[in-house]
Amino acid sequence: MYRILPFQFKRFSKNEVLIVNECGDYYFLDDYSFDSFVRHQLDENSEAFLDLKSKLFLAQDDFEVSLEKIAARYRTRKLFLREFTTLHMLVITLRCNQRCEYCQVSCAEQDAHSYDMSEDVAEKIVDMIFCAPTSHPKIEFQGGEPLLNWKVIEHTVKYAKSVAQKTNKQVSFVICTNLIEISKEQLEFCREHDVAISTSLDGPVDIHDKCRKARIGDGTYRKFVDKLNLAREIVGFDGVDALMTTTAYSVNCLKDIIDEYVLQGMGGIFIRSLNPYGFAAEQANILGYDMRSFVDNYLEALKYIIQLNKKIFFPEHFATLLFSRILTPFSTGFVDLQSPSGCGISGVIYDFDGSVFPSDEARMLARMGDRHFSLGNVLADTYEKIFSGVKLKQLTAKACVETTPSCAWCAYQAYCGTDPVRNYLETGDELRAMRGSPFCEKHRLIFYGLFSILKNATDEEMDVIWSWITKNPELVKRHESC
Ligand code: SF4
Ligand code: SF4
Structure with missing residues (x-):
């Protein structure tokens, strides 16, 4: 028995x-x-x-x-929970020199300086970041276009480095920039201070320019590619990474986008769906699509990428994360898909005025007029009040798949996560029955697709998947003739 x-x-x-x-x-x-x-x-x-x-x-x-x-x-x-809180995002300014159709932060006019973070606020934020138990905080400069408030970035990097030295911690930096106005001097500063660059490339010129437009003028693809090359010359090829956003214009063209990423020498791709905030929410009827159509295209694209990997090493990062969860026993925290959700406990965002929010989406919601998730302000509140307060505890308690209706008995529970901010946006409560929600539909269909891939994969295809998980291109024998 x-x-x-x-x-x-x-x-x-x-x-x-x-x-x-x-x-x-x-x-x-x-x-x-x-x-x-x-x-x-x-x-x-x-x-x-x-x-x-x-x-x-x-x-x-x-x-x-x-x-x-x-x-x-x-x-x-669940070991990722030990690193409380690692990712700290700073909205250096809400101003932007672009006006993308789907801008989820509803960026401000280029001359609206009242949306800039001051050096004093930045210092207070850095002091708070180093109160977090994590030994290696990561500071991410966001916007708007953060380069428009360059002086505060320079000041924050130098100040954070000095605090890191005093507290014996390792700090790393990322700037999220559209690149179009980055200068040689700024790139040299990034090289000198080890600041990584994260940018956005939506696909080939026609797809990129459909949504990513200059505030005055047309699409930004040509300018972007010039600056991408300049950035790589100065900070090195691996110093620049890109993200894409899928809209109704591109959901049926994922192969073209993958080809563009390969053409531009990107080391992989993260195929991201659209988030319903800011301008993206306002234009949902033009830019949106149903989740099944996204997932069908995503899974087709994934098969295409797996075949491509018989020739070159080119992971799809979201599938890599999920395959790691399915095939290995290791901890893989990812702020957007983990349980408890990463809100506040893995990542946190500080607005230009010092307001603290548990996630980028919570800040976007505040920009849309609802400050429900505001945890406090670095100018008025202590670290303990913000990070050990009732608000974050209640939010975290409502953000575990293990106790969420539908998820609690779902076969994919061990690999999935929840998004309390999105739940609140859609139902008015952070905790909801997930079945039937767009978040659940997306992940349920993707998990089904990934298990189908695993069941039918050849040895060579499994080598590709393992090469992504282990980041070891050598696991695959490449055929130049493929
Ligand atoms: S998506 Fe980024 S680059 Fe585009 S308008 Fe918004 S903040 Fe600016
Ligand atoms: S697939 Fe849906 S029901 Fe299952 S754990 Fe994820 S969100 Fe919950």
Whole structure:
């Protein structure tokens, strides 16, 4: 006789059930074996029985030990919680020299200087950042276009470095910039102070220029490519990374976007869907699309990228993250998809006036007129009040998939996360039944697609997936003729 350990399950195909346990291990059983398993009638000499025992789906006289093993592996998967709070985003200014159709922060006019962060506020923020327990805070300069308030970036980097030295911590920096007006001097500063550059490229010229436009003038693709080359000359090829945003204009053109990323020598791609904030929300009927159409295109694009990897190393970063969660026991915190959600505890954002929000989306919501998620202000409140206060605790308590309706019994729970800000935006409450929400639909369909890929992958395709997870291009034998 054996005892069954905790697991979730889902009918995967006509005659097949997917089971996933608390450690994130998975197994496929045919209907007959699943039925026998749950009735405690599985043949103890069968291959399925031995697999299920080794993967901690069942236990015999080793029940207590098995529970301890599950607890240890569960703790390992949640190790990201130890690094409270690592990512600190600063809205250096809300002003921008572009006016992108989907701008989620509803950026301000280029001369609206009242939206600039001051040096005093920046220093207060840095002091607060170094109160966080994390030993390696990452400071990300955001906007608007942060380069428009360059003096405060320079000051913040120098000040943060001096505080890091005093507190014996490792600080790193990223500037999120559209690049179009970056100067040689600014790039040299980035090189000197190890500031990474994150930028945006939506695809080839026609797709990029459809949404990413200068405030006065047309699309910014040509200018962007010139500055990208200049940036790489000065800070090095790996010093610049890019993100894309999918809109209704591009959802059916993901292959063209991937080709453009390869052409521009990017080291991979993160295929991102549109977030319903700011101008994107105002223009949802023009820029939006239904989630199923996004996921269908995403999964097709992923297959294309896997084939491409038989020639070059080019990971899709979101799939890499999810494959890591499915295939390895390691901790993979990702502020946008983790449980508890990363809001405030993994990432936090400081607005130009010192207001603190648990996520970029919470700040965008405030810009739309709803300050529900404001945690306080660095000029008036202490670290303890902001990060140990009732508000963040209540938010975190409502942001665990393990206790969220639908997620609590979902087979994908071990790999998924929740977004309390989006839930609040859509229902007025951070906690909701997730089934049927756009967030759930997107992730449920993607997980199904990824498991389908894993079930049907050839050895060579599995090598590609493992090369992404391990960041080791050598795992794949490349065929130049592909
Ligand atoms: S998306 Fe970025 S670059 Fe575009 S308008 Fe908004 S802040 Fe400016
Ligand atoms: S959001 Fe959906 S896919 Fe994710 S755990 Fe919850 S129910 Fe499952």
